[in-house]
Amino acid sequence: MPGSFKLRKLEASCYRYPLTSPVVTSFGQMNDRPALFVRVQDEDGAHGFGEVWCNFPAVGAEHRVRLINEVLAPMLAARAIEHPSEVFAYLTAATSVMALQAGEQGPFAQAIAGVDIALWDLFARREQQPLWRMLGGTSPRMRAYASGINPDGCLATAEAAMRRGHRAFKLKIGFGPERDRENLRNLRGLIGDLKLAVDVNQGFSLHQALDQAPKLEEFGLVWLEEPLRADRPWSEWRTLRDRVSIPLAGGENLAGRDVFATTLAEGVLSVIQPDAAKWGGITGCLSVAREVTRAQRTYCPHFLGGGIGLLASAHLLAACNGGWLEVDCNDNPLREQFCGAVADVSDGEIELSDAPGLGIEPDLASIARYRTL
Numbered sequence: 001m002p003g004s005f006k007l008r009k010l011e012a013s014c015y016r017y018p019l020t021s022p023v024v025t026s027f028g029q030m031n032d033r034p035a036l037f038v039r040v041q042d043e044d045g046a047h048g049f050g051e052v053w054c055n056f057p058a059v060g061a062e063h064r065v066r067l068i069n070e071v072l073a074p075m076l077a078a079r080a081i082e083h084p085s086e087v088f089a090y091l092t093a094a095t096s097v098m099a100l101q102a103g104e105q106g107p108f109a110q111a112i113a114g115v116d117i118a119l120w121d122l123f124a125r126r127e128q129q130p131l132w133r134m135l136g137g138t139s140p141r142m143r144a145y146a147s148g149i150n151p152d153g154c155l156a157t158a159e160a161a162m163r164r165g166h167r168a169f170k171l172k173i174g175f176g177p178e179r180d181r182e183n184l185r186n187l188r189g190l191i192g193d194l195k196l197a198v199d200v201n202q203g204f205s206l207h208q209a210l211d212q213a214p215k216l217e218e219f220g221l222v223w224l225e226e227p228l229r230a231d232r233p234w235s236e237w238r239t240l241r242d243r244v245s246i247p248l249a250g251g252e253n254l255a256g257r258d259v260f261a262t263t264l265a266e267g268v269l270s271v272i273q274p275d276a277a278k279w280g281g282i283t284g285c286l287s288v289a290r291e292v293t294r295a296q297r298t299y300c301p302h303f304l305g306g307g308i309g310l311l312a313s314a315h316l317l318a319a320c321n322g323g324w325l326e327v328d329c330n331d332n333p334l335r336e337q338f339c340g341a342v343a344d345v346s347d348g349e350i351e352l353s354d355a356p357g358l359g360i361e362p363d364l365a366s367i368a369r370y371r372t373l
Contacts, residue, residue, distance in 0.1 A: 004080045005126070009041040010115065012052070012068035014061045015306075015370040017334050024150045026174030026203030034061040035306030035334040037364065038068060038114040040122050048122025049362055051309030052114030053278035060107065062373045067111045071095070076115075084119035088112060088283040109255055109279045116281025117312045125357040131312075132352050135286060135319035140352035142317050143168065144345055145195065146329040148304060151175045154183050158190055161329040167348030168195035168324060170225070174203030177212055184219045195324075199225040202253070206236045213244040223249040223271045230254060237268040247271055252302035255279035260288045264295050271323065273302040276316060277309040289320040298323040307338025311358045314342050318352055325350065334370065338362045 015035045022029040038050040052068070054061035075094055081087055091112045099108040124131040132140055145168035146161035158169055171187060173180040180198075187196060198221055204212065209227045216224065224246040228236055230253035241248055247270035254260060254274065263269060272292045276285040285301070292299040299322030301313040310327065317325050327342060328335060336343060340360040341352050353359045 004082045005042045005044065006078055006080055007040055007076050008043050010038070010068070010073040010076055010118075012036060012038045012065045012111075012114070013364065013371060014054070014065045014373040015334055015367055016061070016372050017332055017370050019331075021150075021153070023148060023330060024152070025172060025201040027201055028056070030055060030058070033305075033332045033334055036061050036064055036114065037306065037308055037362070038118040039364075040115070040118040042122060042126075046122055046126050048118045048120070048125060048357060049308050049360075050114040050116065050118030050121065050281070051277050051306050051312065053110045053275060053305060053309070055304065064107050064111050065373045067107055068115065071098075072111060072115060081119070084116055084123050084281075085283040087119055088116045088281060091115065106255075110277065113277055113279055113281040113284070114309075116283050117276065117309070120282040121312075121357040128356050130352060130354050130359060131282075131315040131357055132318035133354075135282070135315065137315075137319040137321075139321070140318050140354070141349055142314065142325055142351075143323070143348055144325040144327045144342070144350050145170055145197070145348075147199075147326045148172075148328040148330045149187075151179060151183055155186050155190055157329060158187055162191070164329070165345035165347060166327070166329065168197075168222075170197040170199055170326070172201065173198045174200040177215065180212075181215065184216070188219055193220070195222050197221055197223045197225060197249070200227045202226045202229045204228060206232070206239065209240050210243055213240065213246065217245055221246050223247045225249040225271070225273070226253070234266045234268060237266070241268050249273060249300070251275075252278065257284065257287065260291065264291060264297070269297065271298045271300055273300050273326075275302040276312055277303065277305060282312065282316065285316055286319065289316055289322060293320050293322060300324050300326065302326055304328050306332075306334040307336065307340070307342070308358065308360075308362065310335060310339045310342055311360065314350065314352055315358065334367060337366065
């Protein structure tokens with residue numbers, strides 16, 4: 001175990017990449033791709049990088065930057081750090097009343113998650129170990145799937161992903177039964193018997209899900225993601241589970257160890273998808289991922305953002321021998337330039353390197369033109 005260290009600097013910065021085609025979900029769209037990167041540096045000059053989830057609302061990324069730079073950074077100034085998990089617990093407790101008072105539990109949790117990822121990168125670099133190995137992983141190789149396939153142009157997107165080496169895919173649905181089914185028929189015709197999942201992005205009521213989900217069974221889907229709102233009663237999820245044969249997936253909109261423990265106990269979700277940049281960072285999601293695998297469910301980390309968070313998700317997956325890594329297949333240099341080995345998909349798999357920490361040295365100067373704060 002490395003000795004204690006002190007941070008010299010903690011700083012967050014925000015970038016936005018303009019899109020020619022918006023990213024569409026059942027509840028809204030993204031007209032640009034934001035990325036909020038965190039950099040920490042200790043008194044010895046070692047450094048680490050993290051990322052904060054900041055996709056919604058559209059104006060939210062810059063706010064989270066200020067939470068880190070103006071609220072969290074002063075809390076860690078000159079503080080001796082033994083382990084990232086200790087900092088995660090400290091920041092969570094120290095901001096709990098403020099987050100409650102402001103009604104901003106989500107933004108605070110996301111900011112803390114990004115700091116946690118950066119500290120784990122620093123921690124592993126100080127030990128000269130790849131993060132996946134420090135977390136207990138035995139193999140750097142994992143399966144990946146192409147995500148972010150929108151209803152418009154889904155075939156062209158999937159074809160491009162196949163050329164890049166993907167062999168599993170996830171389509172966004174919830175845009176009307178006829179349109180969804182036509183897209184699924186076309187995708188099945190393209191990919192044959194390769195893996196295919198769908199994501200409703202919380203777009204169905206229970207009545208709609210009970211009506212539409214059984215009609216999707218013919219497409220041989222590996223999972224049906226967030227068909228209901230994440231805050232709907234477990235009784236509704238149980239009703240849906242009992243009426244359809246497609247495995248249910250969710251978790252990106254859940255937060256807290258107790259919430260995930262309840263989720264496992266309910267036994268409704270076959271695929272559990274915590275987002276390390278949205279809640280928990282490495283510290284929180286590592287313990288959840290281990291519980292998921294012990295419960296013989298499938299751990300598939302959710303992520304849709306820049307490259308650093310994606311790479312952190314890959315290290316978590318390698319540490320826990322889980323299912324598939326979610327890789328957004330839409331154009332985004334904020335992801336492509338900073339995801340290291342994840343950019344190289346071969347026959348549906350990727351392999352992390354043995355480089356220390358997350359395994360990359362991000363050149364943030366190369367994206368300075370996209371910086372907003």
